[in-house]
Amino acid sequence: MALAALARRIFGSPSDRHVKRFQGKVDAINALEPEFAKMTDDALRGMTAEFKSRLEKGAKLDELIVPAFAAVREASKRVLGMRHFDVQLIGGMVLNDRSIAEMRTGEGKTLVATLAVYLNALTGEGVHVVTVNDYLARRDAAWMGQIYNFLGMSYGIIVHGLTDPERKAAYAADITYGTNNEFGFDYLRDNMKYTRAQMVQRGHAYAIVDEVDSILIDEARTPLIISGPSEDRSDLYVKIDELMAILDEGDFEIDEKQRSATFTDAGIEKLEERLAADGLLKSASMYDVENVALVHHANSALRAHKMFRKDKDYIVRDDEVVIIDEFSGRMMPGRRYSEGLHQALEAKEHVKIQPENQTLASITFQNYFRLYKKLAGMTGTASTEAEEFADIYKLDVVTIPTNVPVARKDDEDAIYRTAAEKFDAIADLIKQCQERGQPVLVGTTSIEKSEMLAELLRKKNVGSMNVLNARHHEQEAFIVADAGLPGAITIATNMAGRGTDIQLGGNLEMRIEKEAAGLEGEAREAKIADIKRTIAEDKAKALAAGGLMVIGTERHESRRIDNQLRGRSGRQGDPGHSAFFLSLQDDLMRIFPVESMDSMLGKLGLEQGESITHPWVTKAIERAQGKVEARNFDIRKNILKYDDVMNDQRKVIFEQRLEMMDAEDVSETVVEMRHDLIETLVAKAIPARSYPEQWNTEQLEAAAKTYLNLDVPVKAWAEEEGIDAEIVTERLIEAADAAAAAKEAQTLQAFEAAGTPNPTVMRQVEKTILLQSIDGLWREHLVTLDHLSKVVGWRGIAQRDPLNEYKQEAYELFQALLTNMRELVTTQLSHVVLQPRPVAPPAPDFSRIRETHIDPLTGENDADGGDTIADSLGAVGSDPSLRPVDPKLLVGVSRNAPCPCGSGKKFKHCHGAF
Template sequence: MALAALARRIFGSPSDRHVKRFQGKVAQINALEAQFEKLTDDELRGKTAEFRAQLEQGADLNDLIVPAFATVREASKRVLGMRHFDVQLIGGMAMNEHSIAEMRTGEGKTLVATLPMYLNALPGKGAHLVTVNDYLVKRDAAWMGQIYNFLGLTTGIIVHGMSDAERKAAYAADITYGTNNELGFDYLRDNMKYTRAQMVQRGHEFAIVDEVDSILIDEARTPLIISGPSDDRSDLYIKIDSVMPIIEEGDFELDEKHRAATFTDQGIEKLEARLSEDGLLKSGSLYDVENVALVHHANSALRAHKLFRKDKDYIVRNDEVVIIDEFSGRMMPGRRYSEGLHQALEAKERVKIQPENQTLASITFQNYFRLYKKLAGMTGTAATEAEEFADIYKLDVVTVPTNLPVQRKDDEDAIFRTAAEKFEAIAQLIKECQERGQPVLVGTTSIEKSEMLADLLRKKNVGSMNVLNARHHEQEAFIVADAGLPGAITIATNMAGRGTDIQLGGNLEMRIQKEAEGLEGAEREAKIAEIKQNIAADKAKALAAGGLMVIGTERHESRRIDNQLRGRSGRQGDPGHSAFFLSLQDDLMRIFPVDSMDSMLGKLGLEQGESITHPWVSKAIERAQGKVEARNFDIRKNILKYDDVMNDQRKVIFEQRIELMDAEDVSETVIEMRHDVVDNIVAKAIPPRSYPEQWNVEQLEAAAKTYLNIDVPVKEWAAEEGIDAEVITERLIAAADAHAAAKEERTIANMAAAGSPNPTIMRQVEKSILLQSIDGLWREHLVTLDHLSKVVGWRGIAQRDPLNEYKQEAYELFQSLLANLRELVTTQLSHVELQPRPVAPPAPDLSQLRETHIDPLTGENDAEEGSDTIAGALGATGSDPSLKPIDPKLLEGVSRNAPCPCGSGKKFKHCHGAY
């Protein structure tokens, strides 16, 4: 470490070297400023066409950095009245070079993004700006879109509730703003469509991810999932929950560090006895094969009761259990715990139990954003996660210097023996700040602690305060906007305002929105002038009191979260102050103890209410956080290794689907599949180098009937002199091909006789069956891989590498999927009898499906809204709009002449079985 520090002092950090390298281009851009100021609006706008012409003639995009950045800076001055600072130009260059620009809060990242976005939109292949919620998408696109529109580029937005046509138009724009969830779900939905025309995205060329640490690290902990409902087992959850009160201390063990809970032998005996009494345990041991489901439910119920706490991990709202994110303290209505845990919590809290969902399509953010040929990001806190960004995304972190020197004072951590002493000291400091008119922002880790602190302050007669947590998140933007008023006290659960600045004296935009709403003309102008005057006066008072005071009530596992809170103070050269108060009873200190801290405090003989403050102590805590972050990184990295296996297979399936959709005629693929099936059934019935008397001719005849729908005299063939497997194969292929050709001729003739001639009818049917078969088998494959990933870890006990075992079995399962696909498609096409009506690939229907993803930073229902009825995806079985919607699983294996499972009263072949 000492050598690394010495090297940095001599040579500078990598970020310093990047910044120094960019200074030359900054000087060139500044040299062009006077020249560009003389251009007319039309001449400045004409630069876009000029740059595009240069690119068409072979110019490299990086050759245009200087004139393109100069163009955007001049356009911004004319349209928005905002001139990019030199450090903002440096941030833009860093992002253009496939890096993350780390810029402090208030340094204008939104404006910085216009520089690389404009440059990378010039080739016309689309550039995406990804941010965390719909509010920021709309705000930033409307605000910065003025620059792009002035320069002749088009802008689109992707938010909830848009139709496919609107989405397609937005993606077709030069620059598209969208949320990470919407872009990821659009990718999944596109790969569930049945024609290329239905797909909305047009590729993944360039993207800038705003708040990149939140999206690519915090939110990347869980995948995006499109799922459909499975069987309702709510009664079982309720019965298992009723057993939990008998489970006492000694019946279970908790591992808070890994969020795990397990029954002891004593607990298992008690559980088995009670389950037997209730008639749930069908035979002897709980761990018999037939009781696997009970074990799963009992473990979920144990975790729900002993590990998860109401108002810390979740709240009950509107008869629903809503998760609270551990990092941001926000509600996440669109997110549900998996593996039955959410249902166990619902049973515990006596609210309506929602059915578990079956995954139909999923992707992690890591693998979605690695689709982009060129990826960049921006945030205020990325340096602490630089290793993960480099390892997973191949992104460097460039720390961009501030435009004005930082004047915030950061105190060393103050550590107390108990939480009560700590909160007493915090309350005293808050009271002192309010008395001198200094605004205070307090960060807490849970709703429970934020409200406990608020109660303590009320008892001490501290004046009015705003409590911002998951219970009051609707007013977040307005509460954060007022956090800079003199004497204001804002208590927040780590969620305070990404996207809304805490400005000393108040936020002009928010104040106008709140106080000047409905006013027009001179009256509105007068009100705005009054608001500006009030803000200036309040800012002077806040500055005189020392700027924003940020108080952290405990340290998080991640230093980055602490830095986000600390970074709320001291924006754009303002003075500020930050301090963290800790106790030995905090979760971090208790679960991940700092060595010798307790004994150190004991030796110092601290009196009640005293604390220790020393750089060595702060360093010790920082090292403890570093260990936790490294462990969490290893966990995420290991999960990603498993997901990469599935991702390779996902790419193959999605690419295959696109090839099939683009192909006008898939008959060659169908013929190859049919011939492969023949080879396979012959190989099973006729072993290599075997004699005819050893052949299983009955099995071969049955397989030919099942898969090919043909009756062939295999027994007679086997009795012929000199016959071999190759001849048998040739005869079966010829018979199967003749059967298919005869069926096609018959179908075309029937269509023509019915007055609906359609010579390509079989081509349409082949494509439709191919796509539906791929989708159905892929869904089953996802479930199998999910189960495999959960159990393969046990093989480590046998000294076998679980990851290698998973790779091997996943490969074998994928090979099996392809074999099943050939058999399924061949069987369906050989047995199907077409009715004389036009056939088209079925219109996708996702009415029963839902999208799910955690949004740790906003708590908005980011995946639920508009997802209960998702237009355009899976599940339809015919093109007739009058058919009742039905679960495709119910249609599997139904005889052609049996009643249709939808309950229409028609035969299956005249209803959902019609093609």
């Protein structure tokens, strides 16, 4: 360690060497500044066309860095009045270099991104700028979009609630801003559509991820899932929830580290007695196969009651259970816990129980962002996770020096024996800060603690304060913008408000938006001048009081989250102060105890209200955090190993879908599937080197009728002289091909007779059935893989590697999927009945799908409503006796909706039955 520290002092850190490498280009950009400053607006705008021309002639993107960055800097000066600092130019080069730029809060990361965004947008392939929420996507796009427009570039915004045409237009722009969830869900939805024209994304060339640690680390624990509704089991959830009241402490065990709760033998006996009395138990034991669903519901109810706390993990709002994000403390409307846990919480809180959902498509953020040919990111805190970024995403972390030296003072952690003593000390410090006019930002870990601290401050007669948590999610940006006012007290859950600058004296843009809205002309100018004067006066007062004081009420499991909180103070060389207050009753200290801390405090003989503060203590806590971070990294890495298996299969399925969508004619694929199926059917009924009397002719005849809709005399063939399996196969193929050709001819005649000739009708039907078959089987495959991943871990008891077992079984399941697809497609096309009617085919209906963001560790989901083309299976009827109906009318029809043919039956019992 000492040798490494000495080497860093002599040669500099890897980041120092990285930054030094770019200094020559910075000097070159600075040398161009006078020349670009003399250009007219039109001449500067014309540089974009010149750069594109050079690229078309074979120039490399890196050759354009110097002039392109100079153009962006000059454009920014003209339209925003902001000039990129040298360190910001370096940040832009790091982003272009497929790396993560670690820049402190207030260093202007939003402006830094414009450099690499503009440069890479010159290729015409599209650049995605990924943010953590809709507000930041809109704000950054509107703000930085002025630069792009000035330089002749277009930009779009992807936020929740847009229609497909609006999304397609946004993705067609040179630069697209949006949230990580929206980009990922659009990718999944695109791979559920039936034509290229319906798809909204146009590829994954280059992405810059803002707050990259939040998105690629914190949220990467939560795969994106698109799901559709399944059967309603509300009554069962309510009955199981009522059983929780009969449990005593000895009936279950809690493991807070693993966030798990399990029943003891005594608890199981109690439950079995009550379940049997209520008539819910189908056999003697809860753990018999017939009662698997009961075990699942009981475990979910136990976790809901014993592991999840109201106002910490979730709140009840408008008769709904709304989850609180554990990292940001923000309310996540629409997000739902998985595997029945959310329904268990709804039963616990006596609100309306929503049905569980069936997975239709899914992808992890790791695998989504690895789709990009070029990826970069920026944040204030990434170095503690540098190993994970390098290992998973192949991204280096480069720490960019600040434009002005940091003047913030960071105190050592103060540790108290009890939480009550700790919060008393925090309240006293806040009161002192307010009395001297120093703004205070307090970071808490839950709504409960933020409101408890606010109540304590009121009892101590501390003046007005802003409590920012999930209850006030909508006002987040405005509350944080005022956190730098003299004497302001802002209590925020974790990193609420991240992405909004805390400026001493107040945020000019926010104040103008709030106070000058609706004013025009001289009145607006006068108001803005007044706001500027007030901000300057308030900033002077806040500076005199010592700048922003940041107080952490406890340490997070991750050092990065603590560093984010600290980083809110000391912006752009401003003075500032940060301090963390801890107690032995904090979750981190209790669940992951620092060795000998309690005995140390006891030996010191601390009096009530006294604390210990020492660098050794702070380092011991950071070591404990480092262990937790390493453990969480291992968990995420293991999850990714399993998802990589599914990802390989996902790529195959999605690529096949694209090929089929792009193909004008898929008849060759259909014929190949039919022939392969026939060979499989013959191989099953006629074993190798067997005599005709050993053949299972009845089985083959039945299979030919089921799959090919053919009546063939296999039994008679078997009595012929010289017959063998190859001849039988040829005859079946010949008969099946002839039947398919006859069906196509009949269909064409029917369309011609109806006056609507359509020579490609069978090609359209073949493509539709192929795509629908892939979608239906892929959904079933996802459910099977999900179940497999949950039970395969038990193979370790038998000394078998669970991951290898999972890979092997997943491969076998995928081969079965391909076999099933041949059977399904061939069967449907053999039985299909088409009737002409000139109607244009509708696009897939997504009005009932649910977009879900699940956390594999905590079970959290981030969901949004919608419909799935899952329900649109069944484009054509299989029974000749059915009423005639145009198959185009049947695309997108819900399985339980009335059939469009007018029979009065449900679709699934009529033309939707295969």
